[in-house]
Amino acid sequence: QKEVEQDPGPLSVPEGAIVSLNCTYSNSAFQYFMWYRQYSRKGPELLMYTYSSGNKEDGRFTAQVDKSSKYISLFIRDSQPSDSATYLCAMSVDDYKLSFGAGTTVTVRA
Amino acid sequence: ETGVTQTPRHLVMGMTNKKSLKCEQHLGHNAMYWYKQSAKKPLELMFVYNFKEQTENNSVPSRFSPECPNSSHLFLHLHTLQPEDSALYLCASSPGQGGQETQYFGPGTRLLVL
Numbered sequence: 648q649k650e651v652e653q654d655p656g657p658l659s660v661p662e663g664a665i666v667s668l669n670c671t672y673s674n675s676a677f678q679y680f681m682w683y684r685q686y687s688r689k690g691p692e693l694l695m696y697t698y699s700s701g702n703k704e705d706g707r708f709t710a711q712v713d714k715s716s717k718y719i720s721l722f723i724r725d726s727q728p729s730d731s732a733t734y735l736c737a738m739s740v741d742d743y744k745l746s747f748g749a750g751t752t753v754t755v756r757a
Numbered sequence: 758e759t760g761v762t763q764t765p766r767h768l769v770m771g772m773t774n775k776k777s778l779k780c781e782q783h784l785g786h787n788a789m790y791w792y793k794q795s796a797k798k799p800l801e802l803m804f805v806y807n808f809k810e811q812t813e814n815n816s817v818p819s820r821f822s823p824e825c826p827n828s829s830h831l832f833l834h835l836h837t838l839q840p841e842d843s844a845l846y847l848c849a850s851s852p853g854q855g856g857q858e859t860q861y862f863g864p865g866t867r868l869l870v871l
Contacts, residue, residue, distance in 0.1 A: 653799075690761070690864045743851070
């Protein structure tokens with residue numbers, strides 16, 4: 648069983664739709680949870696950072712962590728073509744050694 | 758230059774060649790990382806340096822040899838690589854002082870081994 652599972656997609660949505668992404672994990676010791684966005688030919692950039700369980704909102708982005716279910720989600724409201732990218736979930740026990748999902752490729756159609 | 762830079766951006770090498778990848782961070786960070794990103798696979802952590810000391814070697818083959826001469830520079834020396842080593846190699850840095858260790862990534866070096 649992989650430590651972090653993420654559906655690679657691809658996911659294609661019309662502009663303005665809500666994009667829903669998620670990851671499941673097996674290591675109950677994870678306590679730091681992140682979402683990175685990676686555009687083509689670029690390195691990943693941090694989008695959202697959450698410690699322990701709960702929700703976090705930043706503009707059009709909402710991250711949710713449910714430690715009891717070992718499940719994290721990212722929602723993108725009012726999606727734009729500029730949101731087209733690969734989204735990577737990442738998590739760690741100690742905030743240093745990150746375990747990544749394989750990434751979900753999202754295309755937002757204008 | 759700002760952030761994390763990597764050179765070269767693209768590299769083609771034969772299996773008998775020796776080459777080096779370079780990473781430089783301009784963020785005043787103390788921790789630096791090498792990752793391997795292959796298509797459809799999760800990023801794989803290769804090495805971690807914290808205050809120039811290697812703190813993690815994630816069972817990486819010896820044909821990959823890291824070097825961290827100071828907190829701003831990180832190298833990955835490559836020799837006798839295999840075609841399956843073809844991938845995007847990403848460098849990252851983080852503050853390295855505890856607390857929220859957000860990692861900032863460079864653009865990567867796209868490596869092709871023939």
